[in-house]
Amino acid sequence: MSKYIIRRLIQAIPVLFGITIVVYAILLAAPGGPTARFANNPKFTEADREKFKKAWGLDQPIPVQYCRWMGICNPENEGLAVFIGSTGWPAFLPTSISGTTNGLLHGDLGVSIDTGEAVASRIARAALPTFILAGNALVIWILVALLIGVYAAIHRYSLFDQAATVFAYVGYAMPTFWLGIMLIFLFSGPGLNILPAGGMTETRLSPPFGSDTYWPYFAANPATAIVDIVKHLILPVFTLVVVNIAGDSRFIRSSMLEALGQDYVRTAKAKGLPVRVVIFKHALRNALLPVVTNIGLEIPFLFTGAIVTETIFSWPGIGRMTIEATRSFDYPTLMGLLLITSALVVLANLIADITYAIVDPRIKY
């Protein structure tokens, strides 16, 4: 297994490399750019625009920009010397050897053109809120989908099964942005006013989440702080999980039904095993095989696919940052985010494969 994991991790490197090339090319080929903010501002001349581009390296051809972003090229040099670091060694080598500090290969994701902040620290700051949102959503999503799917399969064609089917169709078809806004209208200001419309903490009561003053506040008022965050989590988590529960509950039901019709389940029943054992030990474990793969592939999109949900609910996470970076053509931030998304997909695939082997002992790597 360990050999398999190492092999897969090594295989992931060229995959990620390829992804970065494609994404970078698409990003920079798209119309508009960071200078769009100066569009037709008569005081910002073409000369100013060119100066701005030069300062951010946007005046270079796309391959050169990519090369710098990767850390293969040294922005201080020109011509073929771009491949040489300040120490005379190739620029792509570690900083201690090449003297080069820019680029992914040297752990530098660049600086946000929009905010002037280091991309790595921007993303790191937004990661925890996203992890809290996605983590809670993940647990609720899998538990509820499992419960609904298994119960509906066991009680096939029952009222519950029919209701679950209706919920699945409606939930799957419901646009996230619409559901989010409707929930705000129902439960926040315009409606019942029992849940906050957005944010992660109540501004009048608490310091902002993650700020220097937040953790001392949290330590002094843990219960209040947790309740505050939970209140802010309810609507976005609900919005986020509805589609996934709807889809996966159907998937689990289908898989479970197939398993329940297998010979080994009939044998187990014939042996007089308790229903609980038949369902959970014999049927469910086998039914979970395709489900594990499916969920494994869906998890990265829970983190990155919270773009709409985080934006509507003003959740200060990676999804909202993606929207902001897209709006402002902030290439370094977008590349950093897309790299992490790609890595998550690759990692999730790997975890799904490993879990597959754990769930199904027949599978050996």
Added chain:
Amino acid sequence: MRKRLFGLLASTAIVFAACQGAASPSPSVSESAPPPSESAAPSPSAAEVVDLFTSTYPTRRVQGVKGGTVIIGDWQEANLWNPYYQGQVIEANVTSAVFRGFITTTDDFRYATDLAADPAPTVANGGVKVPGDGGDAMTVTWTMRDGQVWSDGKPITCDDVVATWKWVMDKDNTGLYGGTTGWEDITAIDCPSPTSVVVHFKNVYFDYLPLFSWVLPKHYIETIPVKDQVAGKGWSNADMPKVPVSGPFKYGSITPGQELRLVRNDLYKNPITGEPAYLDSVVFKWYGDADAMIAGYRAGEIDQAGDLTDGDLPKVKDLGDQVKAQPALLYEFLRPNWGSPTMKDPAMRQALALAVNKDEINTRILAGNAEIAWTNVSPFAWYYVEPTKTAFDLEKAKSILDAAGWKPGADGVREKDGVRADVKLCTTTRQQRQDTLALISGWLKEIGVASTVNAVSPADIFGSYNESTDQTPCNLSRHNFGVAEHAFSVPLSPQSNYPVYHSGQEAPKGQNDAQINDPDIDRVLDELKGTVDFAKAKELMAEFQKLYVEKVVEVPLYFRKDVNLVSTKIGNWTGNPTSTGYTWNVGDWFIKP
């Protein structure tokens, strides 16, 4: 898309505003009354003394009480803190609370001294000399108020002004939203005393008043090389609480994605009262979506919901007096391309102006929320004159075209000298604009002019000269349009008309994208460029506005509105449609007992 209105130096800039919300049914809201001193537009006269400085605000402000916090919501996030790099409305609002300059712009469109002492320099009071001293084209002498200090206690002096100028003009500086216009005309700044500032210009520069809108702290900006500041060093979220500021508030904490906390700067002295701000703190809370922000306002999460548009009015009509809708400086208009085969004919432009029913556009598309525009000058500008209103008259339009030799062809579309009257109408993908052009296309058809509506991305239509090609669809700087519909922010400075309407200002040099080429207009703009005499400028602007209508430079459609939801508990909130923003008087805000 976010509404980018352009904080820095936008008081003198004309800029595009591509995206604002659509309007729908007319709400019952409290419209902010036109500023009292601007309600009547006087006729210009060369002998008239133009007073730019007598705001009625000091008589309208009321005494407040100390303490409390105001939470302002916005659906755009401020994330640049150096005023000279900022380009968003919300960033300008933050800056107005923390930085000061020589003068500010009041809610009734007057200049008021801030760091500078009264009176502000003019030709009339001898503060401005043309020609200037010692061979200068112009010399401006400012006197700063005594006893003004940065938030760290260091005095604000002439040295800070010099440092700001040098910082702006540093060869490594880039990304300055307002560019270096005006700054590059300065040859030297002398400091005869810590509070005397003598600015030497190599050219006559009309906009010398708002040039020093923000004075930066020398003892901060000189600690970081400009090259590094451009690349993101300094002015960072972590730095800002330590950066010395001059406004009524200073940076408390910045938590990106969530909020910005400003706390009272106790060393600030209000120019009217000499006292610090009333409020303890002002918090900006960032929402990801305008609807969520409105919901947050209704839930009591915030005391003000900012940066809304006329399109949001129907959603908030039940909030009554809490809705503050003010005519914005943004006007929507049709821009005929004087270089296009059809619109180069003045008769065709006249016909276009007559074939646009502004009332019907307002009623059918904007639900009556808009304020019809007749010129590109805000009715509140100090040089505004009542324009001639071109009434909708299709018969007159037809007769003008007939007289000009545009004869109907076999398919009913007019032709002249082998040119078919077929107009390429261009705009962005915003539905409201497409609907407007569809209406106009119908009216044009009635007068025998064919047209096609082209809706393209903002990147295409507004792409700069170097970022577009001759094939970029509907691109303005490449003149790929017959008539374009978009929006401009009305300039407060007459000088801002120069790069847009002067024949020598076609892209990439300037922004005369409509290829306007008229000797009368050029003459007026040239004369404006060489004067700092406000009375003369007012007279010239009256002539410009007359020519603007007569020659159909543009067909203005309507002014948009700035909409804010403001809790009735906030005292002295006035709003301010200029780029100074609604926080221009935040030092006077207070929580009503």
